[in-house]
Amino acid sequence: MENSSNPFFLHHSDNPGLILVSQPLNGENYNSWNRSMMIALSVKNKLGFINGDFPRPADDDPLLQSWIRNDHVVMSWILNCVSKDIVSSVICCRSAKEIWQDLQDRFHQPNGTRIYQLKKDLLNLQQESLTVTQFYTKHKAIWDELQDYLPQRSCVCGENRVLLDYFQQEQIMHFLMSLSDSYNQIKSHVLLMNPLPPMNRVFSMVLQEEKQREIAARSADLNSAFAAQATNSGKSGKKDRDRPLCSYCGKLGHSVDRCFKKHGYPPGLNFKNKSSAVHHVDSSEVSGSSVPQDPPITSSQYQQLLSLLTAQLATSPMPSSSTSEPLQIPSPTDLKGKQIEDDWQG
Known part of the structure; x- marks a missing residue:
């Protein structure tokens, strides 16, 4: 019993809960399951318990109890390696050989x-x-x-x-x-x-061909990513190069002739970003509707202007009739809404 080559020898790891194969029997995989189980039982030196090489000893045989213990261990291993639906149909079998024969009769295909x-x-x-x-x-x-x-034939003449x-x-x-x-x-x-x-x-x-394709595909993806990044960087750089640079304050978006830091800010100019003081304004940051408009003159202002012009004409010498043209005095309607343009553009 202490000899490992003896079929009744049980190692301390040969417990009833041991699972011998990775795929349990489900009825469709009997052939592969049968082969895997026979290999595992052969390693454990227990094939004789399922093929009949180790029959049950007589009742008065001193090896009977050892045979029963080994047979029950093999039964447990087989039950652990079949699906739960199949276990219920073979649990009442009396020996490992009987379970093995029952499964073979049901699932083995010609x-x-x-x-x-x-x-x-x-x-x-x-x-x-x-x-x-x-x-x-x-x-x-x-x-x-x-x-x-x-x-399977013996190797005769190749x-x-x-x-x-x-x-x-x-x-x-x-x-x-x-x-x-x-x-x-x-x-x-x-x-x-x-x-x-x-x-x-x-x-x-x-x-190897598959691996080379994976490497080539990865390289192509990296090249595409680098090309897209380079394109975006080129567009950003080109955009900055297209914007004018002020030689006075060193800022982009305007030239020196439009620099507010040098020429001063127009009255009433409205900025989109009011949270910080700026020394220059790009043309895109000025709200067109916020530039103040000159108000129209009133009737009293028109009368004052007309009186001023009349007095000026009275004190000035009259030009000759051959080169003079009749003086045209605008009416309040013509002057209404007229805006005075500043010679400095912000």
Whole structure:
């Protein structure tokens, strides 16, 4: 019992709660689940409890209790690796061999049916949006299971080797045909090789092509970002260069002949930004409607102006009749609304 090679030996880690496989049996994955479980039970040296190599000892056999303990541990491992719906249908079985046989009778498919289903899956398998690694994983899983159904012969005159080489060639051809059309260049490169490289080498070549495309796409994105940044910087610099520079105050947006700091601010000038004092104003910052307008003259002012003009004419010598023109005195209506333009433009 202390010998690890003894089928009744239990390591301290061989507890009933151990889960041997990552994917539990759900009814659709029996073949892959069966293979995974047999590998795990073989490592634990417990295959004899499910294939009948270690039958139940007689009631008076001193190994009976040890056999029962090991068999119950194997039963627990199997129950831990099936779905909850299936567990309820085998929980009443009396031995690990009985559970194993019940699952095999229900879910094992005949070879012909399974081969037909696998080949149908191959015909429908396309890369589409899958990465090369994801597509290769699905593709290889189907082909590996198909290979298990090949007739196994002893290696006589290389017949087995010829069959495996043909099977691998078919696998490579289907893998290339199912790849996206964007990999046509690497497909042609592989098909021109004589002899064809192994399947794992073909996968490596296609994977390198995918990585190179990712690097090229990343570089293109960076170049586009740099080009856009350079364009925006050029536009900003050009905009600043188009604005005039005052040689007096050193500010953009006006020239020296329009510098308020040098010539003074116009009366009543309104600024958009009133929170800070400025020494210059760009033409775009002045509100056109805020520039004050000269008010129209009143009737009394008109009469005063008319009297002033009459007195001035009376004291001034009259020009000759040949060159003089009649004096035109504007009426209040003509003077109303007339604005006096300043010779300095702000």
